Amino acid sequence: IGYTSTISFRPKISIIPFCGMISGPIDTILNLVLFVPLGFFLPLLYKKYQHIKNVTLTGFLFSLSIEIVQMFGWGATDINDLIINTVGACLGYLIYYLLSKILPINFRKRLQSENVNDMVEIMLYTIYIFIVMITAQPWVIHSLLNIG
Structure with missing residues (x-):
């Protein structure tokens, strides 16, 4: 994501899947x-999220919201990001599914809630994504890989 002093609608949209x-x-x-x-x-x-379809839909909608925000001058909107982010959520679900086979059922049941009780979890995840995007992602690209 890039910094801009004014919010403006300047979309950079890539709609060709798997290109690049x-x-x-x-x-x-x-x-x-x-x-x-997120998927995990x-x-x-x-x-509510015990089925992969719910996790996939949530991952897709959350990614879509990020891509829409990027239309307002904070990056480029790319169909590949939407696809890969959704696949990432599905991969997280797969990891959960495999681990759930070895975790005791009573342990999992103690962690689970019937519904989202608060917006705190969503805000924490949003903060997590933002921190990764502004710290780890540029550090990996520029420092470790010497790109850019």
Whole structure:
């Protein structure tokens, strides 16, 4: 994400799927990793998200909201980001599903809630994504990989 002093509608939209994903695999991997915790923690904490369709829809809608915000001068809106973020949420669900087979049922049931009791969880995840986007992502790209 980039900083802009004024909010303006200057969309940079890429709607061709899978274009540039191979030439820019770091962004693809970072987008994937960014959404894995969402896919993992939703079913771990909430009974409503025990099916992958609910996790997939939530990951898709959350990613879509980020891509829409990026139309207002804070980056580029890319269909690849939407796809990879959704896949990241699904991968997180898969990790949860595999771990749920070895975790005791009573342990999982103690963690789960019937519904989202507060907006705190959503705000914490949003803060997590923002921190990763402004700290870890540029650090990995510029310092470790010497790109840019």
